[in-house]
Amino acid sequence: MTTLPIIDIAPFLNRDLADESNRAATSAALHKACVEYGFFYLRIEAFVDSSEPQELAQLARAFFDLPQENKDKLALKNQDYARGYAKLKENVTNGKADAHEGLDFYRPVLNPNKKKALWGENQWPTEIPQFRKKFEIWINKMKELGMIVMEAMSQGLGMTQDEWEELRAQVDDSFWVMRVIGYPSLPKDHDGISCGAHKDYGCLTFLYADPTPNALQVFLDRGGSEKGTWINADPIPGCIVCNIGEMWEIWTNGLYRSTLHRVVHRGTNYRVSIPFFFEPNFDALVKPLPAVKRRVEAEESLSKRVRRPVKYGEFLMSKVGNNFEKGDASGRYGTISKL
Numbered sequence: 001m002t003t004l005p006i007i008d009i010a011p012f013l014n015r016d017l018a019d020e021s022n023r024a025a026t027s028a029a030l031h032k033a034c035v036e037y038g039f040f041y042l043r044i045e046a047f048v049d050s051s052e053p054q055e056l057a058q059l060a061r062a063f064f065d066l067p068q069e070n071k072d073k074l075a076l077k078n079q080d081y082a083r084g085y086a087k088l089k090e091n092v093t094n095g096k097a098d099a100h101e102g103l104d105f106y107r108p109v110l111n112p113n114k115k116k117a118l119w120g121e122n123q124w125p126t127e128i129p130q131f132r133k134k135f136e137i138w139i140n141k142m143k144e145l146g147m148i149v150m151e152a153m154s155q156g157l158g159m160t161q162d163e164w165e166e167l168r169a170q171v172d173d174s175f176w177v178m179r180v181i182g183y184p185s186l187p188k189d190h191d192g193i194s195c196g197a198h199k200d201y202g203c204l205t206f207l208y209a210d211p212t213p214n215a216l217q218v219f220l221d222r223g224g225s226e227k228g229t230w231i232n233a234d235p236i237p238g239c240i241v242c243n244i245g246e247m248w249e250i251w252t253n254g255l256y257r258s259t260l261h262r263v264v265h266r267g268t269n270y271r272v273s274i275p276f277f278f279e280p281n282f283d284a285l286v287k288p289l290p291a292v293k294r295r296v297e298a299e300e301s302l303s304k305r306v307r308r309p310v311k312y313g314e315f316l317m318s319k320v321g322n323n324f325e326k327g328d329a330s331g332r333y334g335t336i337s338k339l
């Protein structure tokens, strides 16, 4: 049974010279995981105490436990159809309603304007004391972690310091997204797919999920003739699940894979997950990296296909802006069909 690799980020949390070889091992492991799976576990216990996301999951539960009318007060339509609360089945993936409810937050913008796609204001629940404060602490930590993992990945790709600085300037003001998702138990006749198969859009997804087993599944297709298999990515204490989004496919001309995943929740409990999407800056021009070109030229076996550059904000608008025009939340952030 294949399981995803576990990679410890601890060596990148300090500048200790003695940790140089551990840093190289972490970077090499990230590189391998991104080529082979596009998914891995990131051990972050040296960075955050596990009680922190556990507390966030409790706050999330307290929100989802509120009467429906209280939750509906934060409806997406109050803002830009991207920020706020989407009730059960409001989100659609692959033409099918997802069996989850969720609360989405985006990087705040200067001069918010709810008549403009993605440019509204976040809607925080006021009934749950501490909700905003604790989640804002988490957002700051995940942004910091994003920069740390990006630097580690740049080393795994053999980038020079100048090249890393150029990449860093594309992600140092991340247009991040955080989703707080609740998955109720499903009726007996439901196929169990609570969130349809999709790839994530952007750069890095950091997922904290409660301990519910057999829920998140990752599609493994090793380029063979057979159809591929779904494997479980059950939570591991001290780790988050990390996957790479489509921007990494562009930066690496497809050397790194953005992998399909889905949620199948057949349990009787109410599952909570909190994905944080660490994305490029809104204005970033994402294009194949010189370090990847070097690698592709040096290695006969690598694909020579070159990806078209995209402006991250335009790419995102082309996905989410569509929901805005339709005035609905179908196929929101992260779950547009890619099949």
Ligand SMILES: O=C(O)CCC(=O)C(=O)O
Binding pocket: 179, 181, 195, 200, 207, 209, 215, 216, 261, 262, 263, 273, 274, 275, 333, 334, 335
């Ligand atoms: O809830 C999960 O485990 C995954 C959610 C997800 O893949 C997403 O929101 O993009």
Ligand SMILES: [Fe+2]
Binding pocket: 198, 199, 200, 261, 334
């Ligand atoms: Fe996802």
